[in-house]
Amino acid sequence: MSQQSESVEALVWQAASGDAGAQYALGIALLNGEGVDANPEKGIEWLKTAASAGHAEAVEKLKLLG
Numbered sequence: 001m002s003q004q005s006e007s008v009e010a011l012v013w014q015a016a017s018g019d020a021g022a023q024y025a026l027g028i029a030l031l032n033g034e035g036v037d038a039n040p041e042k043g044i045e046w047l048k049t050a051a052s053a054g055h056a057e058a059v060e061k062l063k064l065l066g
Helices: 003-016 020-032 042-050 058-063
Strands: none
Touching: 003 020, 020 042, 020 058, 042 058
16 A cells, blocks of 8 residues: 555544544545545535534635635
């Protein structure tokens, strides 16, 4: 397993465990296809989850995305 896939796997685990920062980072990665295949729908879902947890950058990003 590559180091990049290990870090994405760890990020997914942290996000699923409720870490708002990881949720935001995973959302951005999915939006931009950074280290994972781009999946804007899933990216927005993770950003919404992070925003619901009070992550300010996620709230701002969602505002920009409309």
